[in-house]
Amino acid sequence: MIELPDGVVPNGFSPALIDYGGILRPPTGGAIQRINRLGNRFRVSVSLPPIPNKELGRVVVSRLLKAKTEGIRIELPLAGVEQGSPGAPLVMGAGQAGGSIIADGFRPGYGVSEGFWLNIVTGGQYYLYNAAAPVQADSDGEATIQLTPLLRKSPADNDVIVLQKPMIEGLVIGDEIGWSISLAHHIGISFDIEEAA
Template identity: 45%
Template sequence: MIILPTWPGARRAVPSVLDFGGIQQPDSGAETQRQNRLGNRYAVSFEMPPLENATDGRIWVNRLIRGQREGARMEYPLLDFQPGTPGAFVVNGAGQAGTSLALRGGTPGYQFKEGQPFNVVTGGYHHLDFIAADVTANGSGQATITLSQMLRRPPADGDVLRIVDPVIEGWVMGDQLTWELALERLVGISFEIHEAR
């Protein structure tokens, strides 16, 4: 897994949902139904600011080339959202599925906010998701959060949550990775990362 630099950050990011479900529309005009499937995940398109080739530009290009083969990890932009001091939340119990996740080990009274991005780190892989509703941890640092998507893999007891600096992890997509070498000695880069699992 190639870790992309944290500086400079992207000047533009466009997240999207990779949705494997769909709407069933009967030919008869009957009621439509939503068919939900496991495996929905996220993608983010990034556009970088102009990078100086002599310093940042060549490093970014090299890591993105390697990320096509090995996968890449990039910080998810939080903009003005401050996640606070959550402590060390981990998954509380094995065998969990669906859109609820029981946690322990966090800061008592920590407040998860609707729309807050985070990762569940399962088997070393960072799964990105978002909090579906506000939740406050109890006095023992336990909480049950509701997820925006169904869990893609059952997490193990003790799997870590990455809350302060969430990431998107997956493949650098596209048939060709291209970059612009400008006369001002700047490099222009845009790329997309799709979660693999």
């Protein structure tokens, strides 16, 4: 999995939820229904500030070229939201599925606020989720976190939960990767990442 060099931080980040469900509209004008399907995930459009080609620009281009086939992982900007010090949260018990995760290892009393971003790292892959409701860890450091979207893969017992620096991991999508080189020898780059699973 490719990561960008230290100090290369996006100046534009546009996330979107890819929804595999849909709306069923009856042909006779009856009530519409929402059909939910598993597999919803996130995609982000990323733009980077101008990067001097002589120093970092060529390295960033090289890594993005490799990321096209190997995938990429970048930190999700939290836009001024401080998600605190959660402790060392882990999935508590294997075989979990659905729209919540039972976890332990939290710092007692730590609060997951609605809208916090988090990863569940399963098999080395970072799955991105959003906390759908507030919850506070009990005195034993346990909490049940409501998630959006639903779990895409059942995590193993003791899989790591990341709240301090959540990441988006996936593939660079599109048929090509392009970049610009200014007369000032700066590289301009934008690309899209879609979670692969």
